[in-house]
Amino acid sequence: xxxxxxxxxxxxxxxxxxxxxxxxxxxxxxxxxxxxxxxxxxxxxxxxxxxxxxxxxxxxxxxxxxxxxxxxxxxxxxxxxxxxxxxxxxxxxxxxxxxxxxxxxxxxxxxxxx
Amino acid sequence: xxxxxxxxxxxxxxxxxxxxxxxxxxxxxxxxxxxxxxxxxxxxxxxxxxxxxxxxxxxxxxxxxxxxxxxxxxxxxxxxxxxxxxxxxxxxxxxxxxxxxxxxxxxxxxxxxxxxxxxxxxxxxxxxxxxxxxxxxxxxxxxxxxxxxxxxxxxxxxxxxxxxxxxxxxxxxxxxxxxxxxxxxxxxxxxxxxxxxxxxxxxxxxxxxxxxxxxxxxxxxxxxxxxxxxxxxxxxxxxxxxxxxxxxxxxxxxxxxxxxxxxxxxxxxxxxxxxxxxxxxxxxxxxxxxxxxxxxxxxxxxxxxxxxxxxxxxxxxxxxxxxxxxxxxxxxxxxxxxxxxxxxxxxxxxxxxxxxxxxxxxxxxxxxxxxxxxxxxxxxxxxxxxxxxxxxxxxxxxxxxxxxxxxxxxxxxxxxxxxxxxx
Numbered sequence: 001x002x003x004x005x006x007x008x009x010x011x012x013x014x015x016x017x018x019x020x021x022x023x024x025x026x027x028x029x030x031x032x033x034x035x036x037x038x039x040x041x042x043x044x045x046x047x048x049x050x051x052x053x054x055x056x057x058x059x060x061x062x063x064x065x066x067x068x069x070x071x072x073x074x075x076x077x078x079x080x081x082x083x084x085x086x087x088x089x090x091x092x093x094x095x096x097x098x099x100x101x102x103x104x105x106x107x108x109x110x111x112x113x114x
Numbered sequence: 115x116x117x118x119x120x121x122x123x124x125x126x127x128x129x130x131x132x133x134x135x136x137x138x139x140x141x142x143x144x145x146x147x148x149x150x151x152x153x154x155x156x157x158x159x160x161x162x163x164x165x166x167x168x169x170x171x172x173x174x175x176x177x178x179x180x181x182x183x184x185x186x187x188x189x190x191x192x193x194x195x196x197x198x199x200x201x202x203x204x205x206x207x208x209x210x211x212x213x214x215x216x217x218x219x220x221x222x223x224x225x226x227x228x229x230x231x232x233x234x235x236x237x238x239x240x241x242x243x244x245x246x247x248x249x250x251x252x253x254x255x256x257x258x259x260x261x262x263x264x265x266x267x268x269x270x271x272x273x274x275x276x277x278x279x280x281x282x283x284x285x286x287x288x289x290x291x292x293x294x295x296x297x298x299x300x301x302x303x304x305x306x307x308x309x310x311x312x313x314x315x316x317x318x319x320x321x322x323x324x325x326x327x328x329x330x331x332x333x334x335x336x337x338x339x340x341x342x343x344x345x346x347x348x349x350x351x352x353x354x355x356x357x358x359x360x361x362x363x364x365x366x367x368x369x370x371x372x373x374x375x376x377x378x379x380x381x382x383x384x385x386x387x388x389x390x391x392x393x394x395x396x397x398x399x400x401x402x403x404x405x406x407x408x409x410x411x412x413x414x415x416x417x418x419x420x421x422x423x424x425x426x427x428x429x430x431x432x433x434x435x436x437x438x439x440x441x442x443x444x445x446x447x448x449x450x451x452x453x454x455x456x457x458x459x460x461x462x463x464x465x466x467x468x469x470x471x472x473x474x475x476x477x478x479x480x481x482x483x484x485x486x487x488x489x490x491x492x493x494x495x496x497x498x499x500x501x502x503x504x505x506x507x508x509x510x511x512x513x514x515x516x517x518x519x520x521x522x523x524x525x526x527x528x529x530x531x532x533x534x535x536x537x
Contacts (some may be wrong), residue, residue: 012308025242069271071204071218074208
């Protein structure tokens, strides 16, 4: 799911992986991407990493740590619950995150994965 | 040349900042003609989300090291030592969508070779010149970590290392500053293709930092009164990764020339130079539980112009490699097994020629290190680790910590435990 200002309907799996790997930093319209994730050990994070991004959570952690501690990138923002995820993504321009289907309502903009 | 490069780097940073500042200021002013300048500046900060992008991270590692013989990071063979400490603080922000500023301060206490004063590890500006879908091209200027192999850029952060001590055959702690960071300009390009995988390439030009005593001792020996200065050096790395990150392959290369200027008339060494050009091949295979990693390096040395009676002018090639397996039992526990080999001169692998010509022990010319280790991720922020090394040879031992080479032991072992914290 994304913040409505991003104005993207869909995204390729490849671009989505690059976004969550923190390599791509801007949406096609130039807006800065703000990535929100749950904790490494969270089940939804685990499933999202494996099923949607096709990488293991430990690989994402290694990628983020390499970026942060070499200064060549930044880490995503960690949220502690799905409720917080919802609030952050809806209120932060440029935000992208993931959420369980049970939380989906009309206020949320869903990004389709091509 | 060094000053020239620094001036260019400064100039580029200023131009980027002024150019971007102007573009954004113009936009903001156009949008809000009637607002005061103060309001425009506030708008600029708000619209660019500058403060939202500020991140602060840090780490602290404390190790206990005990050796049967030979000293590693302190007096480790007399019951062990707590002489290995690393503390880092890291900040970054994105004042503009295309610009990132990052800096890290590092305090490192590790035997006599490390000064134990806080130092600026890196501080640079990263500007994206081109970004489209998954293709990126950009430039970094400032003090930068040298992109070399899989681990060099984050070698002081325990959480990113496979073990307490990195494979010493390639990631020498003895001459670490030479390979660590440089005042440099890097150009980088990343591209990821949905059917092929991702490619990333970095090329850099800069001045490495060589004025520490351990690097000096490793290059020209102990007790020299003169100084080392570095010339412009080059570095490059290409990484290929499958989209799922299962396979990672990399080639890294660099070339550095270091000059020695004698300290005075009593310095018998005279002036001379050492050119050091390593090439490193890296490969990694990742599954949910396993990571198998191997790196192989050839290190080309050219030593010339020194006073021949004091120092042998020669060309030689050093060789290093390791095989490493990491196994994740679950999110909490990981095990490590590694075999790491160093030959100081691949045409004299057993060191016999050196022993004959200089009388120094042959075992100073190689090191074979078998390591087993265990990692416990207590919480996401706290990690405890322990490892045991069985080592044959003293090829990577620090000369400053072991000034009497004749008093070193060929077969020795090392036990290390480490507590690490991050935030």
